[in-house]
Amino acid sequence: MSEEPSRLDFRILLRTATSRDALIASAVLERAQFDPQVCTDMAGLVRELSAGAGAVMLAEEVIAGPVMTELKVALASQGPWSDLPVIVLARQGADSRAIAHVMDEFANVTVIERPMRVAALVSAVRTALRSRRRQYELRDLLDGLRDADQRKTEFLATLAHELRNPLAPLSTALSLLARKRPSPAESEKYYELMRRQVDHMVRLVNDLMEVSRITRGKIELQMRPVLLDAVIDDAIELSRPLVERAGHTLSVEMGAEPLVVRGDAVRLTQVFSNLLNNAAKYTPTGGRIRVSAGQQDRQAVIQVSDTGTGLSTDMLKSIFDMFVQVSGTSKAAQGGLGIGLTLVKSLVELHGGSVEAASQGLGLGAEFSVRLPLAKSAPLAPPPGIASQDAWGPTLDEVILVVDDNRDAADSLADLLRTLGATTFVAYGGEEALRVAQSERFDIAVLDIGMPGMDGCDLARHLRAEPGGDQVMLIALTGWGQQGYKERIAAAGFDHHLLKPLNLAEFMTALRAA
Structure with missing residues (x-):
């Protein structure tokens, strides 16, 4: 991050025709509360420029010849935000070729003819320094944007790096289940392994969704x-x-x-x-x-x-x-x-x-x-795995409508609910769900939010308006978890807001509340 501009960043670097002119100009600038720095030659001015400057003031007599090349090179080496003001104190009379050359070579040039009024000089310097201050502000803004972009890039790289770790045991477990066709008892350990790795990936993806935490460089820990x-x-299993x-x-x-x-x-x-x-x-x-x-x-x-x-x-x-x-x-x-x-x-x-x-x-x-x-208290018991369905108590006897434009997601959730004893209807969009609602009765509706056409929030409002709609439990199951979506989902009349992929413990807790 950039530092605050220092005193050196607002100096006026002076290169005059004579030492007497330098003394006079310095005195005028000091009385006006400016910080002049007299330079005896162009090489010295360029050296001072590298330490910081708010503007450069040059007499017409010193701008002729190859010495200006040194200044041009020095200014070109500054950052893209920089457009250092150059004030030229011109001799009285017709415009010279040297003045015209400077105005062609440098973009931010102010020419003041001698003899000049003190007020005119002070006004030109103040304008130059205001311009320079805005340039420093632009520099800080650009640096801040680069820093924020770098943090996002680092975070995304970290996320991609870490997602590969749980993918390895997931892929291995799926291959084993497909090739070995193990017994239900033997399969249980693979299901448990996959559940842990999916939970791991979900946590990492949740970090990506919370953009504000990325830009602040913060990660929220779930301490216990x-x-x-x-x-x-678990680490050994991953590695x-x-x-x-x-x-x-x-x-x-x-x-x-x-x-x-x-x-x-x-x-x-x-x-x-x-x-x-x-x-x-x-x-x-x-x-x-x-x-x-x-x-x-x-x-x-x-x-x-x-x-x-x-x-x-x-x-x-x-x-x-x-x-x-x-x-x-x-x-x-x-x-x-x-x-x-x-x-x-x-x-x-x-x-x-x-x-x-x-x-x-x-x-x-x-x-x-x-x-x-070390902590003083004992660790909490881990949450039950997917294989431990007995922990959920009696089977469900509710009628549940599942709505999701992703057919695999809708069908697999309906299959899971049926294994728990529920009766299910499936719809693959908002309009289809409304047709089901007009012909069938259900206790719970599990709705995706990001559907084309009629999204989940619009569908929720329509379902609430149906006869008996106020008695239906509405559950949003979505990939959108930011605060703005939470507020929109709550305003649409949902009873619960759950994030994809399905966390069975949270889902069953919501269903038990029906």
Whole structure:
């Protein structure tokens, strides 16, 4: 970000014909509360210009010849926001070729004929400095826009990077289910794995949807007591395909006492998965990776070490900077953007912890130590998985209308509701849903919002206007979660607003309220 303009940024750089003229001009400018800087030659003026200036004041006598090339080059090297005012003190009489040349070469030129009135000189300088101040404001605005754009770019790159992690076990589990045709009991573990990874992806996508958090560089954590053993198990699950593909040996040493911290389980899983991924990528085939955890001074200390490429002394601190990769390891990074360790550091610090890297040198492996404050309370029980349908109690006996222009989404949700005992009707648009409503009775309507033609909010108002419509529970199931959409959905008469993809626990809670 740009700093506030300093005194140097508003100086008037003077290059006059004689030293006596310089003294007179300086005195006039100082009495008017300006800050003049006399320059004895053009090279000196150019040097001062690099330190900052609000305007340049030149006598006509010094603007002839090649010396002006120096000034032109110096002005051209400034940022695109800069248009430094140039004030020329011209000799009395007809316009000279030198004056005409300056006006052709420089865009922001003011010519004042000598002898001049003091008021005219002061007015010209004030105008020049006001123009310069606006240029500084434009510079700060452009820098701010670039900074905001850079944060968005970094966030999107981080999101894309992190989405690849849960996609790997999801793809593997789907392939196993298709190829093995396992029994229901054996399939349960794959369904549970996929549920966890989908939840992980949903959290990451939710970060993308909240644009205001991106521009402020903030990520909202869902803090609760978390058992680190479970977090590290999940991280190992995410990283296992990469570790096994490289033929590494992975050992885990957890302390006898459970380690409970207050944190966001998904974000902490990201931390240790990134560390494990880095260890796997930067360790030659057949290497060793070790994860150990214990407690020290009321802190959980988790270490991830490897027998990989190691780090030089000068890389130990910069390794956590955005986009930094160890020199000569781009192939090992497998196309990575160099953002994993930056994310690790940011997330650990948001949890009140710290992370540091250690290495004996290049080729001697590396060790990353994460320290997190221990919590006093026990971790909360994890939410039940999709496979645990008994936890939802008795089967549903409601009649439910499902409306979504995405046929796969509508049909799969209707199938799920039927497995829970509900009777369902399906419509693939607002008009079709109204025709169903005129011929059928239902207790609950689950509506998509972003449908072409009649959207979900318009449909909700029409359904409320139907006979008995005030007795129907309306549930919005949509990908739109921003505050503006929440307000619009509430105003349309919905009883509940749920986000896609379906969170079965939240959905069943809403249905039970019917």
